[in-house]
Amino acid sequence: MIVFAASDKGGTGRSVTSANLAYQRALAGDHVAYVDFDFGSPTAPAVFDVPDILRGTGEGGLHSYLEGTAPEPARVDVWRRTEHPVLRRNTIGAGRLVLLPGDVSGGEFVTDEDSVQRCVNLFLRLHGEFDLILVDLSAGRSYAMDMVLEATARPELRNVPHRWVVFHRWTRQHVIAAAGLVYAARGLLEGGAELGHDKDALRAVIRFVRAAVPDPDSSLWSHVSPAQSAWMQMYDERLRRLASELGIGDTVLLGTVPLEPILQWREQLITEEEVVATKIANKETLDALEAIAGRLTDDTHWGKP
Numbered sequence: 001m002i003v004f005a006a007s008d009k010g011g012t013g014r015s016v017t018s019a020n021l022a023y024q025r026a027l028a029g030d031h032v033a034y035v036d037f038d039f040g041s042p043t044a045p046a047v048f049d050v051p052d053i054l055r056g057t058g059e060g061g062l063h064s065y066l067e068g069t070a071p072e073p074a075r076v077d078v079w080r081r082t083e084h085p086v087l088r089r090n091t092i093g094a095g096r097l098v099l100l101p102g103d104v105s106g107g108e109f110v111t112d113e114d115s116v117q118r119c120v121n122l123f124l125r126l127h128g129e130f131d132l133i134l135v136d137l138s139a140g141r142s143y144a145m146d147m148v149l150e151a152t153a154r155p156e157l158r159n160v161p162h163r164w165v166v167f168h169r170w171t172r173q174h175v176i177a178a179a180g181l182v183y184a185a186r187g188l189l190e191g192g193a194e195l196g197h198d199k200d201a202l203r204a205v206i207r208f209v210r211a212a213v214p215d216p217d218s219s220l221w222s223h224v225s226p227a228q229s230a231w232m233q234m235y236d237e238r239l240r241r242l243a244s245e246l247g248i249g250d251t252v253l254l255g256t257v258p259l260e261p262i263l264q265w266r267e268q269l270i271t272e273e274e275v276v277a278t279k280i281a282n283k284e285t286l287d288a289l290e291a292i293a294g295r296l297t298d299d300t301h302w303g304k305p
Helices: 014-027 062-066 086-088 113-129 141-150 170-183 189-192 198-203 226-247 259-265 271-278 282-297
Strands: 001-005 034-035 097-102 130-135 162-169 204-212 253-258
Touching: 001 014, 001 113, 001 141, 014 034, 014 097, 014 130, 014 162, 014 204, 014 282, 034 062, 034 113, 034 141, 062 113, 113 130, 113 141, 130 141, 141 189, 162 170, 170 189, 170 226, 189 198, 204 259, 253 282, 271 282
Parallel strands: 001 130, 001 162, 034 097, 034 130, 162 204, 204 253
Antiparallel strands: none
C-alpha cells in the first residue's frame, strides 16, 4: 500500500510524524519505504539521524531520478546508516526500513509526461518490494502532489491501493488550511478529478491527523492557571466545531498526536527508550504514534474498499 502524507502548511508535524509512523511499522515487522517527495526541503534523513545526507543526497536522489539523470533513485538502509543508538541495536524482528532521499539543494520542479511515468514505474517497483510505501509530499498544492495524483490515476496503478493522510496542527488557521487543501477549488479532490480520479473514491481514501494537540488535563499543563485551563477547554471545543463544519471532524480523523516537546524541538523518532529509560518523551505520544501507524492500513478506520 502507498500512503501519501500531505499538509497545506509547513510546520504541521507531517514529516516527523510520518517518519515515526514508518519506524513503528518497520518495528512491527513490515518492510517499509519512506519516500521523500518534499522536494523543496528534503530533510527526512535528519529525522532518521543519517548524518551525511541531512539536506539530501548528492548521489542520484529522487530529483535526479524523476528528471531522468539517474537510472534509479538512491536508497538508504536506515538501520545501517543511522547514528541513533536505539535504532542501531534494537532491530531484531523488524522489517526493512529504507529511505529514498531527495537531492541536496533540490527544489520544486515542473513535471512532464516522462517524469510522471518514472513516478509510476517507481511506485510499481516499490509496491512489489515493500509492504508499506510512505510518501512525504511538499506542503501545499505542489508539483509533488500533482505528480502523484496524476501517477495514481494511471491504469498501471489502479490496482495498487493508496491512501492520503492530511496533517494539521490544532489551531484555527491550520484547520481552515487543511480543509482548503482537500475541499477548496484546485484542492486535492478537484485536482484529482481533473487528472482522472473518481472524486468520491478519492474522498474515501483521505483521512486527517491532528498534530501538536495540547491536552488541558495533561501533567504538561498542570502549571496553567484556572483561567488558562478554562480558555483551553473552551477553544478546544470551538476548534472541534470548526473542524466538523469544514468536513475534517472526528468522522474522518485517523488520530491525534499530543503536543510533545521532543517532536517540537528535536523532530526525532520516539522510541521506548525515550519513554522508559531517559523519560524525555511521554508515553501518550508513543501510544498515539503506534495507534496511527496501525490504522494506516486497517480498513476498520477507512471502511471496506
